[in-house]
Amino acid sequence: AQTVTQSQPEMSVQEAETVTLSCTYDTSESNYYLFWYKQPPSRQMILVIRQEAYKQQNATENRFSVNFQKAAKSFSLKISDSQLGDTAMYFCAAFTGTASKLTFGTGTRLQVTL
């Protein structure tokens, strides 16, 4: 079974600063996918970034980038130049072919302040 752990229930960052959200996972499979999803107050889940496990290069999407450490089973999200609109719940998730489903972490609530 796969598990996803987010150890930071809440975080706060000032506008324009950089923040890193932590995520660790566990799976026995060699091929899997990792994701970060954002859920703002509207509760619409938005895909932020996707990482394929077999790719060593860290995925980036504009201000969002990940630090994928496969051996350590770590998948952290870095948000640069934080904006007020980044205030949301952030969920880390993993997908394996065997389970064929997304397993979510418990989420980190990020507050961006002025």
Add this chain to the structure above:
Amino acid sequence: GAVVSQHPSRVICKSGTSVKIECRSLDFQATTMFWYRQFPKKSLMLMATSNEGSKATYEQGVEKDKFLINHASLTLSTLTVTSAHPEDSSFYICSASREGPDTQYFGPGTRLTVL
């Protein structure tokens, strides 16, 4: 692209009645759709996986006779909560996969309140 809609966004019903929630992929065909339930300030819990033209696969502990799922076309899946009870009150979210089941695009969710 990859827009998923849900209808209704909010529904209030009386205990004992049935409620249907629709999930549509608006600009792509989705061979697989998923239904999740989310309790306040909690993570998403997968209820079932729905493949077009076949029976849904339910997660352990989810009553298939209570939560009826139909995936009649490549753009529409429905979740019917039958004989709803107050404990069924929750936020229900669907998702649809486009390229493959790993990457899912989520609908805006439906808040169900059972009185």
